[in-house]
Amino acid sequence: MANPFTPGFGTPPTVLYGRETEMGLIDRTSFTLGAKHPAHSRATIITGNRGIGKTTLLTATVRRAQGMGIPVLRVGAKRGFLDDVHYAVDWLVDELGRKPNLSLAEINIGLTAFGVGIPGAKLTRKKRAADAHKRPFGASMRVLIDLLVRRKMSGLLIVIDEMNFKHARDTTLEHIVSFSSAYQSLIEDDLPVAVVISGLPIPIERARRNQHISFLTRAEEIRLDEFTYQESQAVIRTIAQASDLLITDSAVEAMAALSRGNTYMIQEIGYLAYERSGGELIDVEHVSAVRTAFLEKVIGSVAGVAYEELSTKQKLIIRTIAEQPEITPKEMARVLGAAETSLPGYRKDLVDAGILVADPEVRGRFIIAFPYMKEYALRLKNEGAENSAAYDRVTGFPDV
Numbered sequence: 001m002a003n004p005f006t007p008g009f010g011t012p013p014t015v016l017y018g019r020e021t022e023m024g025l026i027d028r029t030s031f032t033l034g035a036k037h038p039a040h041s042r043a044t045i046i047t048g049n050r051g052i053g054k055t056t057l058l059t060a061t062v063r064r065a066q067g068m069g070i071p072v073l074r075v076g077a078k079r080g081f082l083d084d085v086h087y088a089v090d091w092l093v094d095e096l097g098r099k100p101n102l103s104l105a106e107i108n109i110g111l112t113a114f115g116v117g118i119p120g121a122k123l124t125r126k127k128r129a130a131d132a133h134k135r136p137f138g139a140s141m142r143v144l145i146d147l148l149v150r151r152k153m154s155g156l157l158i159v160i161d162e163m164n165f166k167h168a169r170d171t172t173l174e175h176i177v178s179f180s181s182a183y184q185s186l187i188e189d190d191l192p193v194a195v196v197i198s199g200l201p202i203p204i205e206r207a208r209r210n211q212h213i214s215f216l217t218r219a220e221e222i223r224l225d226e227f228t229y230q231e232s233q234a235v236i237r238t239i240a241q242a243s244d245l246l247i248t249d250s251a252v253e254a255m256a257a258l259s260r261g262n263t264y265m266i267q268e269i270g271y272l273a274y275e276r277s278g279g280e281l282i283d284v285e286h287v288s289a290v291r292t293a294f295l296e297k298v299i300g301s302v303a304g305v306a307y308e309e310l311s312t313k314q315k316l317i318i319r320t321i322a323e324q325p326e327i328t329p330k331e332m333a334r335v336l337g338a339a340e341t342s343l344p345g346y347r348k349d350l351v352d353a354g355i356l357v358a359d360p361e362v363r364g365r366f367i368i369a370f371p372y373m374k375e376y377a378l379r380l381k382n383e384g385a386e387n388s389a390a391y392d393r394v395t396g397f398p399d400v
């Protein structure tokens with residue numbers, strides 16, 4: 001039997017656990033393409049921290065839309081993504097002109113071939129494609145939507161993953177702004193187009209505050225959080241049942257505890273324990289045996305990645321709380337070199353993103369909620385200590 005656990009980024013799980021409400025919301029805002037006057041701007045944003053299932057939910061959305069006969073344009077909002085979208089749209093307009101009977105499947109391959117890289121797709125991007133655009137982006141979109149509607153299709157769904165950018169001068173932000181203004185004008189003209197976007201909470205919140213990205217302000221937001229301990233157990237049990245795998249109760253509890261409710265981490269511990277068990281029955285011994293390997297993996301590749309994406313001040317806050325969980329607001333202000341009254345401002349994005357959670361018992365005290373980010377930050381401290389030992393050794397020789 002193949003391992004039923006699927007750790008990976010964007011790897012569809014064998015069982016998509018507990019996203020019924022979210023799928024319902026996406027359907028409501030995005031699949032009303034046939035309706036003349038939709039209630040919303042037909043935009044949905046999925047936010048959540050690293051490894052929480054955003055890409056997976058987008059993939060489920062794409063499949064559902066395609067099942068309903070809706071063409072889907074899917075891209076990753078990496079550098080230059082607007083050129084990729086633009087090029088794909090122009091390509092499809094040409095194709096539709098030449099081949100009147102192009103199937104929905106072929107249309108979707110053309111639309112997905114950029115940005116997410118479908119293996120085996122025939123379409124390759126020409127060099128300097130950006131210079132070769134025939135019309136402005138908005139105009140290309142209009143031509144495409146018109147062609148789709150004439151083919152009795154209900155419209156176009158655009159799916160954008162990883163809408164993250166680091167700072168105001170990021171070129172990705174410029175592309176997002178250009179995309180937004182083109183999209184906005186399509187919506188104003190009542191054209192059947194919808195968008196589902198995903199990204200990390202902090203950049204998405206920043207984008208929502210940007211006055212040049214107006215469609216995001218009115219978008220419906222779906223926030224993905226960690227599963228609870230009970231839910232994490234249910235995820236593991238459901239996956240095991242679906243593949244006739246036996247797991248003891250104590251193994252399920254140990255796996256759920258280690259996962260801390262992060263979907264990536266649930267899959268990772270499941271994967272490792274399954275491999276260790278040989279595939280017949282997972283018991284708690286197998287889980288203990290892979291515990292260290294699991295921690296190595298998730299501290300570095302999930303918590304560490306999420307930490308390194310934070311700003312310098314945010315990192316300092318996390319590091320300080322990791323090292324001194326009982327720090328007073330006054331001491332924290334001193335560490336940050338700021339006034340005590342400005343602390344909430346510094347913390348706000350971390351709290352909104354669910355990376356920090358207020359301790360209900362002690363006013364002004366916070367705990368690090370992101371799974372294993374505390375452990376990652378403490379490692380940095382130890383590295384610092386090792387470095388300073390090396391420094392002392394090297395500089396410990398007197399000048400003669």
Ligand SMILES: Nc1ncnc2c1ncn2[C@@H]1O[C@H](COP(=O)(O)OP(=O)(O)OP(=O)(O)O)[C@@H](O)[C@H]1O
Pocket residue numbers: 006007008009010011012013014015016017018019048049050051052053054055056057235263264265267
């Ligand atoms: N609802 C779910 N039930 C079970 N497993 C899930 C669920 N959602 C996601 N997963 C699993 O969790 C892992 C991470 O999912 P995904 O890549 O979608 O996260 P993400 O939020 O896009 O992460 P990132 O921010 O790093 O891109 C994948 O291995 C996926 O199979």
Ligand SMILES: [Mg+2]
Pocket residue numbers: 009010054055056161
């Ligand atoms: Mg993702």
